[in-house]
Amino acid sequence: MTNERPALTAPGSRPRRYLMCEPSAYTVAYEINPWMDASRATDTARAVAQWRVLRDTYLTLGHTVELIEPIKGLPDMVYAANGALVVDGLVYSAKFRYPERQPEGPAYQKWFADHGFVTHTAAEINEGEGDILVVGDVILGGTGFRTERSAHAELARLTGREVVSLELVDPHFYHLDTALSVLSDDAAEPQIAYYPPAFAADSRAELERRYPDALIATARDAEVLGLNVVSDGYNIIVAPDAVDLADAVRARGFHPIPVDTSELLKGGGGAKCCTLEIRGAAVRS
Ligand code: ARG
Numbered sequence: 651m652t653n654e655r656p657a658l659t660a661p662g663s664r665p666r667r668y669l670m671c672e673p674s675a676y677t678v679a680y681e682i683n684p685w686m687d688a689s690r691a692t693d694t695a696r697a698v699a700q701w702r703v704l705r706d707t708y709l710t711l712g713h714t715v716e717l718i719e720p721i722k723g724l725p726d727m728v729y730a731a732n733g734a735l736v737v738d739g740l741v742y743s744a745k746f747r748y749p750e751r752q753p754e755g756p757a758y759q760k761w762f763a764d765h766g767f768v769t770h771t772a773a774e775i776n777e778g779e780g781d782i783l784v785v786g787d788v789i790l791g792g793t794g795f796r797t798e799r800s801a802h803a804e805l806a807r808l809t810g811r812e813v814v815s816l817e818l819v820d821p822h823f824y825h826l827d828t829a830l831s832v833l834s835d836d837a838a839e840p841q842i843a844y845y846p847p848a849f850a851a852d853s854r855a856e857l858e859r860r861y862p863d864a865l866i867a868t869a870r871d872a873e874v875l876g877l878n879v880v881s882d883g884y885n886i887i888v889a890p891d892a893v894d895l896a897d898a899v900r901a902r903g904f905h906p907i908p909v910d911t912s913e914l915l916k917g918g919g920g921a922k923c924c925t926l927e928i929r930g931a932a933v934r935s
Contacts, residue, residue, distance in 0.1 A: 668716065673935075677692045678917050711882060729927055730758075733755070777797050782802075782932065815853075827877070829872070830843070871892045
């Protein structure tokens with residue numbers, strides 16, 4: 651944390667409600683992305699300590715953090731962003747590509763059902779907010795490695811929103827939230843950052859057309875999974891090694907807050923992967 655003035659008074663920020671899962675069951679037991687190396691030791695206590703700093707940072711900023719119980723044998727459950735997509739109080743369940751993570755979908759869906767949300771069981775393969783990002787009125791959907799394009803169509807039907815499909819081409823950036831950051835989801839003035847080489851040419855062209863003022867991330871940022879940020883519209887939680895991105899967002903008037911999630915990077919995730927945003931209220935609580 652920096653010791654600057656409490657940032658929630660800043661224009662642009664909006665209190666958020668997040669769902670997180672403590673990494674007490676975290677390890678790298680299988681390899682489903684190029685960051686994962688099951689032969690390399692992981693330190694669960696260190697992962698938990700880093701995760702707690704992330705959680706406490708949200709709390710200090712005035713955000714609400716809900717918790718889902720970790721389940722033994724599901725080491726990737728800490729990456730809550732993948733658990734669902736929640737928009738307008740509507741929950742679109744995750745349907746994971748790899749068998750190792752498949753039980754996480756129903757576990758997260760149950761959490762939402764238990765908390766009064768209307769949940770929709772996805773028919774199509776999708777990995778929640780890992781690949782589905784809400785930018786103002788529009789939803790950006792990643793595809794190429796995990797989420798099927800057909801899930802974007804399913805989500806468009808479900809939400810009535812436009813879903814723009816973006817194709818990922820580099821396995822290091824296997825989820826959209828590893829290659830693209832939502833800096834501001836203000837519908838009037840959405841702002842994003844992205845790493846162009848992670849996208850197919852036509853998707854790059856689409857991003858250039860829609861977001862001519864987007865911040866273009868450097869290879870240095872991308873290589874530390876630096877795009878995996880969490881923004882409340884003003885405060886941006888960013889990996890300490892993503893130095894170019896931190897400078898660039900600061901220059902645009904945002905407030906970068908470095909939080910070390912290096913232990914969780916061994917599984918291929920950063921701050922954003924650990925954070926599922928709950929948008930809109932449940933029908934009953
Ligand atoms: N080990 C996890 C996987 O490969 C990491 C998920 C990271 N989450 C994210 N939102 N990018 O599925």
